[in-house]
Amino acid sequence: MINPKRTFFYQPSPLNSIICWSWTFTLLLLGVIFWLEVTQFSWITMFFFMLFSFVGICEVLFRKITIEGDQFKVGHMLNPNWLNIDMHQIKNIKLRKYQISFDYMNHHCIFVLPANSVIEINDIIRAYK
Structure with missing residues (x-):
């Protein structure tokens, strides 16, 4: 889905x-x-x-993760250019209760989120794999 x-x-x-x-x-x-x-x-x-x-x-308010289609977009506070990641480039997903981390194109990303958001993002990424 x-x-x-x-x-x-x-x-x-x-x-x-x-x-x-x-x-x-x-x-x-x-x-x-x-x-x-x-x-x-x-x-x-x-x-x-x-x-x-x-x-x-x-x-x-300016730190947002937006998932639209197969794009994983990360908004930063000071950078107006959002980081666009193709869902298929995401590797090595590691979950903790309030944290999700993954690798993409030689970059390591760590995000702190509410527990239900971590579960939902993991489910969305797994659906594209």
Whole structure:
């Protein structure tokens, strides 16, 4: 059975996620530092809180995996060009409860997803093999 277009939200490999989210929370901490330094809520504090909110929302919403037809498309946060992978190029699929990893064309990809999304993506990839 060929499924229609499916979209999943993901986070990159655990090490990359820790690095990205650490830099994001640095924006929040800068806002708190300015707030405590000035002892009143100022426009600089508001700027850092808004910037933290914007970057956090972007980190969650722009990281998408879209499966459409026999294409596995991975959206990145800063790169407007999505990574397009043909389903037949995916090899060595390894599953964990919240993680899926595979190889394609000498690249190794690791994605952190909800458990039900990992199962569904695995089923879709196996259907094309």
